[in-house]
Amino acid sequence: MWLLYQFPLCPFSRKVRFLMAEKGLTYELARETPWASSDEFLDLNPAGTTPVLVDQVNGATLIDSQAICEYFEETVEQFPLIAGSPLARAEVRRLVAWLDQIVYRDVVAPLLHERMMKRIVHRASPDAGALRDAMRKANTHMDYLDYLLDHRSWLGGGTMSLADIAAAAHLSVADYLGGIDWEGHRPTKRWYAGIKSRPSFRPLLAERMEIVSPPKYYDQPDF
Amino acid sequence: MWLLYQFPLCPFSRKVRFLMAEKGLTYELARETPWASSDEFLDLNPAGTTPVLVDQVNGATLIDSQAICEYFEETVEQFPLIAGSPLARAEVRRLVAWLDQIVYRDVVAPLLHERMMKRIVHRASPDAGALRDAMRKANTHMDYLDYLLDHRSWLGGGTMSLADIAAAAHLSVADYLGGIDWEGHRPTKRWYAGIKSRPSFRPLLAERMEIVSPPKYYDQPDF
Numbered sequence: 355m356w357l358l359y360q361f362p363l364c365p366f367s368r369k370v371r372f373l374m375a376e377k378g379l380t381y382e383l384a385r386e387t388p389w390a391s392s393d394e395f396l397d398l399n400p401a402g403t404t405p406v407l408v409d410q411v412n413g414a415t416l417i418d419s420q421a422i423c424e425y426f427e428e429t430v431e432q433f434p435l436i437a438g439s440p441l442a443r444a445e446v447r448r449l450v451a452w453l454d455q456i457v458y459r460d461v462v463a464p465l466l467h468e469r470m471m472k473r474i475v476h477r478a479s480p481d482a483g484a485l486r487d488a489m490r491k492a493n494t495h496m497d498y499l500d501y502l503l504d505h506r507s508w509l510g511g512g513t514m515s516l517a518d519i520a521a522a523a524h525l526s527v528a529d530y531l532g533g534i535d536w537e538g539h540r541p542t543k544r545w546y547a548g549i550k551s552r553p554s555f556r557p558l559l560a561e562r563m564e565i566v567s568p569p570k571y572y573d574q575p576d577f
Numbered sequence: 578m579w580l581l582y583q584f585p586l587c588p589f590s591r592k593v594r595f596l597m598a599e600k601g602l603t604y605e606l607a608r609e610t611p612w613a614s615s616d617e618f619l620d621l622n623p624a625g626t627t628p629v630l631v632d633q634v635n636g637a638t639l640i641d642s643q644a645i646c647e648y649f650e651e652t653v654e655q656f657p658l659i660a661g662s663p664l665a666r667a668e669v670r671r672l673v674a675w676l677d678q679i680v681y682r683d684v685v686a687p688l689l690h691e692r693m694m695k696r697i698v699h700r701a702s703p704d705a706g707a708l709r710d711a712m713r714k715a716n717t718h719m720d721y722l723d724y725l726l727d728h729r730s731w732l733g734g735g736t737m738s739l740a741d742i743a744a745a746a747h748l749s750v751a752d753y754l755g756g757i758d759w760e761g762h763r764p765t766k767r768w769y770a771g772i773k774s775r776p777s778f779r780p781l782l783a784e785r786m787e788i789v790s791p792p793k794y795y796d797q798p799d800f
Contacts, residue, residue, distance in 0.1 A: 400721060401679050414664055420643070421670035428663045440651045441637055447644035455678075456624050498623060 366419035368523035375554035449517035503541035589642035591746035598777035672740035726764035
């Protein structure tokens, strides 16, 4: 059985959990608090980042969400999520990198800082300007998702891929933190309604971070 | 023939160029200035990041350094750089992600900002505190490279891999910008001397950014 070190609002852990669920893989959870890493955790991953996945049978340790997803793509045939020609696979990886790096940097990281870290750790109020900036950038990035979904059935092409998994991971965390305005983004909203009703994704939507609560519509497929 | 959009001190472009040279692939260069992206370039990559690689025969476009490296791993058999078992491949990808994300964020990005952007774009002096912080973190990260190289022939294991390529890309940019103190890092210094003498890497060391000059020893394999 795999043991996954994560915390409920870590988008990179959500990406791995969503992929594992789609591939029919089970795991146990170990809660890791990002602002107070345990020594045991830092021994596993000196970089201190979640997710970390440990094979409890042989102790094998996997670190970094993309390395973990590529590992399961190589070892589990069921439901391929980086599929097709090398060019099609490069397109999926381009979108995943854009989500994990640009969308995370512009939207998810500032929301986590302002609405989770400040609230839980610093007992401080969020900075209104930083929140406005993150939500403005979220809007621009969702315009791009709308554009992709106007031309394709799924974000990476004709079938569901790791690009959809990564987008759902980041958007769901931003949505939990009240950073997403769904108005004016019909294609992305319709796509996300489909994601929300997948049995593989529902457990993620049911989890709660202490102290910080999501908007009422957060876990409803019809929103 | 491939056309690569890049600039001389972009570590992600260096990673792709070093990999392509090791695999015996040739390319032409298109200079892209990161603080003044052309409309043509933003049409190619709305995210505005280098490198972007275009196949001039059929117009196929590859974006994101890791997506490009994975593409060539899948399409060019010669000199595999993500090799071995799935676990060994996950270890290479873990290190590449650590270099591209953590080492870039802590060391290379601040050095590029303080010593390139401020000099060329803002005509301002670097912030001494920010430089000290980047160099202190470089030192910590090189301790970890020393530790790896005390236990392995190459960073990712027994053979040269994409982890070595990525490390050389980031370290060489940091070194160009005067951010690396090689004293006290014998294993990493010896490893980098070997990298510097590779014919695939020498063209990168011969290039210069306008206005910003490297230290004297920068391109010497014996330093």
